Amino acid sequence: MFGYFLVIFLAASSVLTGRVTDMRGKPIPDAIVRIETDDRRTMEVLSDSRGAYRIAANGRFRLEIRHEGYRTVRSSDALIPNGGADDIYQADVSLLPGDPNDIETVDLRLEEVADGQNREEASVREALPKSDRLFGLRGGVNVTGIREGSGQQWFAASGSVFTSSSMSTTVAETSDFSAELGDPSVHNDALPAGDAVFHGNFHYFHRNDLFNAKNFFDPSDTPIPPFKYHFFGGDSGGVVHDGTYFYAQYWGLRIRQSITRAATVPDPRLLTGDFSSIPDSIVDPDTGFPFSGNRIPVDRISREGLRLARLYPRPNVPGAAIQNYRAVGQLETGADAFGFRFDHRLASADEAFVEYQFSRDTTDDPFNLLSGITNLPSYGVRDALSMHTFRLHNTHVLSPMLIHQARLSVGYLTQPRTILRSDTGALPAILMTGYSNIGHATNLPQERRNRSFEVLNDISWQHSSSDTKFGSVIRYFPFHASLDLYSRGQYQFTGVIFSGNPLANLLLGLPTNALRLTGNTARSFRTWATSLYVQHNWRPYPRLSVNLGLRYDYQTPFRERDNLVSNFDEAMGQLETSPQSLYGADLNNFGPRAAIAWRPFGNIVARGGYGIFYDTLAVGDSLFLLGLNPPYVRFEVKNNGPVLPQFDLATAFQDSPLGVQPSIFSTSRQLPNPYLQQWSTSLEFPIRQIFLMNLSYFGQKGTRLRRQLNLNQPTPGSAESLDERRPFPAFKNIFQFETSASSIAHAAEMRAERRFRSGIGFVASYRFSRSIDDATLISILPQNSHNLRGERGLSDFDMRHRFVFSGTYSLPGARFAMTKGWQLQVIGTLQSGTPLSAIVSADVSGTGSPIVNRPNLIGNPNIDQPSASRFFDPKAFQIPAAGTFGNSGRNVITGPGIRNVDMALSRTMRLSDSTRAQFRTDFYNVFNHPNLVAPPSMQNFADSPDFGALFVARSPRIVQFGLKFLW
Numbered sequence: 001m002f003g004y005f006l007v008i009f010l011a012a013s014s015v016l017t018g019r020v021t022d023m024r025g026k027p028i029p030d031a032i033v034r035i036e037t038d039d040r041r042t043m044e045v046l047s048d049s050r051g052a053y054r055i056a057a058n059g060r061f062r063l064e065i066r067h068e069g070y071r072t073v074r075s076s077d078a079l080i081p082n083g084g085a086d087d088i089y090q091a092d093v094s095l096l097p098g099d100p101n102d103i104e105t106v107d108l109r110l111e112e113v114a115d116g117q118n119r120e121e122a123s124v125r126e127a128l129p130k131s132d133r134l135f136g137l138r139g140g141v142n143v144t145g146i147r148e149g150s151g152q153q154w155f156a157a158s159g160s161v162f163t164s165s166s167m168s169t170t171v172a173e174t175s176d177f178s179a180e181l182g183d184p185s186v187h188n189d190a191l192p193a194g195d196a197v198f199h200g201n202f203h204y205f206h207r208n209d210l211f212n213a214k215n216f217f218d219p220s221d222t223p224i225p226p227f228k229y230h231f232f233g234g235d236s237g238g239v240v241h242d243g244t245y246f247y248a249q250y251w252g253l254r255i256r257q258s259i260t261r262a263a264t265v266p267d268p269r270l271l272t273g274d275f276s277s278i279p280d281s282i283v284d285p286d287t288g289f290p291f292s293g294n295r296i297p298v299d300r301i302s303r304e305g306l307r308l309a310r311l312y313p314r315p316n317v318p319g320a321a322i323q324n325y326r327a328v329g330q331l332e333t334g335a336d337a338f339g340f341r342f343d344h345r346l347a348s349a350d351e352a353f354v355e356y357q358f359s360r361d362t363t364d365d366p367f368n369l370l371s372g373i374t375n376l377p378s379y380g381v382r383d384a385l386s387m388h389t390f391r392l393h394n395t396h397v398l399s400p401m402l403i404h405q406a407r408l409s410v411g412y413l414t415q416p417r418t419i420l421r422s423d424t425g426a427l428p429a430i431l432m433t434g435y436s437n438i439g440h441a442t443n444l445p446q447e448r449r450n451r452s453f454e455v456l457n458d459i460s461w462q463h464s465s466s467d468t469k470f471g472s473v474i475r476y477f478p479f480h481a482s483l484d485l486y487s488r489g490q491y492q493f494t495g496v497i498f499s500g501n502p503l504a505n506l507l508l509g510l511p512t513n514a515l516r517l518t519g520n521t522a523r524s525f526r527t528w529a530t531s532l533y534v535q536h537n538w539r540p541y542p543r544l545s546v547n548l549g550l551r552y553d554y555q556t557p558f559r560e561r562d563n564l565v566s567n568f569d570e571a572m573g574q575l576e577t578s579p580q581s582l583y584g585a586d587l588n589n590f591g592p593r594a595a596i597a598w599r600p601f602g603n604i605v606a607r608g609g610y611g612i613f614y615d616t617l618a619v620g621d622s623l624f625l626l627g628l629n630p631p632y633v634r635f636e637v638k639n640n641g642p643v644l645p646q647f648d649l650a651t652a653f654q655d656s657p658l659g660v661q662p663s664i665f666s667t668s669r670q671l672p673n674p675y676l677q678q679w680s681t682s683l684e685f686p687i688r689q690i691f692l693m694n695l696s697y698f699g700q701k702g703t704r705l706r707r708q709l710n711l712n713q714p715t716p717g718s719a720e721s722l723d724e725r726r727p728f729p730a731f732k733n734i735f736q737f738e739t740s741a742s743s744i745a746h747a748a749e750m751r752a753e754r755r756f757r758s759g760i761g762f763v764a765s766y767r768f769s770r771s772i773d774d775a776t777l778i779s780i781l782p783q784n785s786h787n788l789r790g791e792r793g794l795s796d797f798d799m800r801h802r803f804v805f806s807g808t809y810s811l812p813g814a815r816f817a818m819t820k821g822w823q824l825q826v827i828g829t830l831q832s833g834t835p836l837s838a839i840v841s842a843d844v845s846g847t848g849s850p851i852v853n854r855p856n857l858i859g860n861p862n863i864d865q866p867s868a869s870r871f872f873d874p875k876a877f878q879i880p881a882a883g884t885f886g887n888s889g890r891n892v893i894t895g896p897g898i899r900n901v902d903m904a905l906s907r908t909m910r911l912s913d914s915t916r917a918q919f920r921t922d923f924y925n926v927f928n929h930p931n932l933v934a935p936p937s938m939q940n941f942a943d944s945p946d947f948g949a950l951f952v953a954r955s956p957r958i959v960q961f962g963l964k965f966l967w
Contacts, residue, residue, distance in 0.1 A: 479524065834934070932953050
């Protein structure tokens with residue numbers, strides 16, 4: 001919507017209040033606010049220095065706001081029921097520069113304010129803060145910098161796939177299909193402008209273990225693990241002198257949070273080589289016969305293998321075969337953010353603002369929750385993220401019909417991720433079938449330094465019933481990073497070869513396979529992106545709005561500053577060093593947009609829209625890995641056996657002459673930008689002026705999405721001859737990045753809202769959706785890279801059912817003085833689980849690609865009464881025959897859903913005419929429901945004894961106390 005901005009607050013009254021501001025949010029004093037009733041009576045007031053107005057309003061009326069130099073806003077018929085003297089409604093309206101004779105028609109949606117003390121507080125309707133830093137409080141930051149593709153995520157992180165205009169409150173709100181919008185998942189984080197009068201607040205929130213419940217996996221006979229949480233800060237802004245405004249904010253976060261996870265560790269007797277307590281025979285790889293007494297002789301135990309095996313802690317859950325160890329680690333976070341903004345009116349038709357923001361977030365994570373390989377707490381990461389942002393913006397009114405805007409933005413991000421100090425030192429990754437893994441993640445240490453430069457220009461041309469905007473954006477992205485990928489090695493131990501037992505193989509020092517990468521991995525990549533757009537918003541009739549737009553996006557191919565890259569030439573069958581270009585440019589990225597909003601009669605509103613959105617390739621989309629190819633870096637993948645060992649832990653990489661085939665990374669020579677087609681339609685209508693119903697449908701089709709495959713994967717067969725079956729025998733694996741995946745998604749939503757009246761209001765919505773693709777995350781390889789149709793399945797984030805309820809209730813104070821001014825808020829979420837796949841840890845297919853083979857599916861894996869120890873049926877899967885792929889598809893298991901209710905009790909007290917204090921208590925997961933978490937598909941081994949069990953639960957009930965002081 002262009003021409004006005006309307007915000008409705010929840011509150012309580014029989015007068016209409018609000019603020020009149022310009023398009024930048026600055027107050028407009030002395031605006032004429034007029035109300036005309038059905039019987040032709042009029043009432044008129046002027047907005048004050050803060051742009052605020054207060055005017056009596058009852059029954060049916062029309063609102064008009066007029067000011068010289070701005071287009072006049074006039075509402076359609078609105079209704080305020082006759083109420084008590086304390087009833088308050090609020091509507092804030094924004095005016096656009098222009099001719100006062102040009103009329104903008106708006107539709108007011110009036111609601112009572114839930115708390116009259118809060119009628120000017122922006123946080124009246126704010127959602128309850130998230131309860132758990134583990135699952136969302138970090139703000140969705142992808143700290144590895146390896147972007148998985150925003151298009152393929154389908155806005156999963158937000159919990160709502162609806163980004164169309166179906167949720168808007170006015171007829172003309174169709175901006176989600178505007179050509180100004182590039183990536184639809186990007187949000188505007190600019191600071192607000194200062195007010196005409198100084199206002200601000202201080203706040204402090206606290207949580208600790210004294211009032212919390214236990215995590216589902218915390219032992220019942222132990223105290224609640226320590227937990228301390230402090231969130232504090234404030235903001236303030238106002239006018240410095242005529243035409244100059246200032247705003248500043250700061251917040252800080254300090255967390256010491258205990259995290260509980262379940263793990264499976266071996267019996268200490270097994271670590272001595274004594275396997276006499278297990279029924280399966282331990283085979284001597286040298287003879288092919290079982291060891292005497294199922295005991296490995298001391299002189300046969302590998303020194304390196306024993307050192308690693310002794311890193312396992314002793315079981316602490318008596319009588320348990322799996323989940324026999326409860327691991328508790330302490331996550332510590334220190335984060336701060338600071339920002340300020342100055343706005344200045346250079347002339348009557350010229351305004352500018354300058355803004356600076358800084359944030360830093362340092363976390364000591366004992367489990368490496370983002371990319372760790374184990375549930376044991378000794379292999380953590382220190383993540384130190386810092387960001388600087390600078391913006392300079394100018395708005396110039398060339399004439400009442402023409403407005404020019406220009407913006408310069410500069411960003412700088414640094415993020416080193418290092419191994420958290422521990423007694424074990426830096427270890428290789430040890431992947432164990434049947435037990436929790438040990439060792440550090442294979443992508444540590446790493447560091448990235450991102451810079452971004454953006455210049456935006458646009459011109460708005462306004463007419464009486466339409467407006468047109470022409471704009472351009474130029475961006476430059478330099479990226480520097482280093483990634484010690486597999487630098488310490490990765491060793492996998494399974495039970496299908498040698499001794500027949502993964503732990504016995506570890507003690508013997510005989511891995512199933514080994515990976516290592518050596519060389520300098522520091523690289524610097526660059527790319528430019530340019531966007532041009534035109535957007536036309538037309539209102540031919542007061543009840544009809546039509547938006548049409550066209551956007552063109554172009555991105556130059558990434559290049560490495562020093563040309564320290566290599567790419568595989570599939571046509572020549574060889575590695576090309578320092579190529580002139582890594583891939584061809586994509587020149588045809590035209591994205592048309594269209595949207596319509598129609599109010600046929602009454603307050604019934606129908607909306608629809610369609611748009612094509614192009615995504616920007618990121619260097620983390622495996623393009624960085626092109627710098628990790630020979631001759632600059634060497635990536636070795638070695639498969640052991642399969643009958644007699646070819647190497648052990650000590651000799652895995654000692655005999656690696658340069659003639660041995662390397663594994664390499666590649667990208668397709670044609671790498672077009674991914675794009676999404678989005679469409680939606682909705683119908684919104686009121687019921688008896690109290691309820692508002694919304695029926696919506698949303699669809700999305702993804703084309704040329706990101707994926708990675710093994711270009712040199714051999715056909716299934718014997719493991720002894722797998723290298724002979726590779727299409728390019730001079731290499732082992734060739735991991736190629738492509739934009740060749742696709743997706744399709746549909747969703748329907750029903751939303752009901754009860755407008756706040758008589759002290760109560762609520763919103764409830766139910767969504768049914770389905771999303772299908774053939775590659776969600778580029779980090780997961782297909783089972784068969786030569787049959788990509790076999791990867792078609794549910795998206796990793798597919799969520800079939802989702803019900804969300806939120807409500808506000810003002811406790812009655814007329815009869816009970818103690819409850820006067822108190823307010824209760826509730827937010828509840830019920831949603832089905834996301835899917836996951838089952839995989840086989842061993843290279844059953846003989847294709848040299850471990851951890852991509854899937855088992856055979858012989859039954860329904862989903863059971864009626866799942867539990868943490870048996871969430872799905874492991875008997876529904878079967879290990880396929882050697883030399884074959886399993887028939888199980890992607891994501892055939894439905895993971896655990898979420899049942900969560902958060903509550904908040906708050907009271908706001910007016911201390912003086914201009915100051916207020918608010919006390920609140922928040923209860924997260926108030927009913928303490930155990931919300932379990934599914935393992936990543938890459939750790940869901942069908943040939944593991946703990947297959948079907950879950951080891952992680954989300955936060956239990958957490959209580960938070962908060963205090964705000966506002967002026």
